[in-house]
Amino acid sequence: AQSVTQPDIHITVSEGASLELRCNYSYGATPYLFWYVQSPGQGLQLLLKYFSGDTLVQGIKGFEAEFKRSQSSFNLRKPSVHWSDAAEYFCAVFFPRGSGYSTLTFGKGTMLLVSP
């Protein structure tokens, strides 16, 4: 079955420390992968996406993610976290439907807390 898993519900990181948020997917073909961020009370903003090519992708706000086919993972990283990065982060994958179209399936999210 096609699925997206974010194993960590909450993560707390000290300001200035590095960050890695995990995302695993289950899909038989080449996936199309996204990370979105949602600040409290706000909509979702695209951080970065992977469609093909270089497996290390750069996004906005200093984030990057690496696609590892062998591990079925697309982990999000940032070398130095800022207090403004506190938000909920969602991994998402395009899956094809029986209709012939593809739709975006989201993981359950990881809430990032940044401590002083």
Next chain:
Amino acid sequence: NAGVTQTPKFQVLKTGQSMTLQCAQDMNHEYMSWYRQDPGMGLRLIHYSVGAGITDQGEVPNGYNVSRSTTEDFPLRLLSAAPSQTSVYFCASSLTGGAPSGANVLTFGAGSRLTVL
């Protein structure tokens, strides 16, 4: 260029009432969709549309109706609201809805928070 506009931002309903959440986009996007967001559940797809007159069900369609009479608008109807439909609803659109590409990166609205008592 307003992007994706959702109205209302907040709504309180009583069980059994009906209402429509409005979604409009001004980007000439073919693909539009509705998600609901519940704590610990992420976003789940309710319905989607790949063009005027074409809609399909997502993961959690029960209790919701949609139609797409114009490219710009994609309203979500609750015919008889239930407490289980208390949620935050997001509308999202993209240029196309076919094979994944840069043309179908979703743009999200700001959300509509619905409470059903």
